[in-house]
Amino acid sequence: MILLDADVLLIDIRFPRDANFAVNQQLLEWLRSEHRAAGIAAQALLEVVGILSFNVSPAKIPALARQVARQYRLTVVPDWKSQPEYAGCRVQDVLDQMTRQMALGDAVQAVQIERFAPQAECLLTWNARHFVGKLVIPVFTPQEWLAQQISPAS
Structure with a gap:
């Protein structure tokens, strides 16, 4: 599974004039066309919902996280059905x-x-x-990752 950060979704949803919009679109299309499993940390998805909440009817906000996850075919980690608490994190781990x-x-x-x-x-x-060298998994910009996937050596 490839995890996406909030900024990848927000550029697609809200910022079509962003300098990275074209590459961002290329990434999302590549993930769809290659049928790659994609996911998002619950924290990142809630960041997206929080930003979108300023332009959405309050009645629609509770369903927004599921709609975004479904639209982008994302698995949310942790899964909210098995881990319904907000973050599933111990305070000491966050510190x-x-x-x-x-x-x-x-x-x-x-x-x-x-x-x-x-x-x-x-x-x-x-x-x-913000993340390189601080996670248990590798971190790339969409541009760096796409270059690896589309390179002639592949």
């Missing part, structure tokens, strides 16, 4: 992650990945510098 100089949202996401998706192939984020 330990913060010793690597991570903001709260990134630290929670890192702990969720370590606890619930350590077998993931990688995390794709436009903010790779």
Whole structure:
């Protein structure tokens, strides 16, 4: 499974003028066309919902996370059916992650990945510098990852 960070979805949904929009589209299309399993940490999905909540009817917000996950064919980790608590993280684990100089949202996401998706192939984020060397899985920007997948050597 390839994990996506919130920024990949937000660029697609809200920021078509972003400098990375074309590569972002290429990544999402490649994942669809190659039928690759994709996922998202619950923390990252809730970040997307929080940002979208400013332009969505309050009545629609509770269903928004499932709609986004379904639209992008994402597995949410941890699975909310088996782990219905917000983050599934111990406070000490989040604090330990913060010793690597991570903001709260990134630290929670890192702990969720370590606890619930350590077998993931990688995390794709436009903010790779926030995560490189701090996760149990490799981290790439979508551009770096696509270059590896589409290179002539493949």
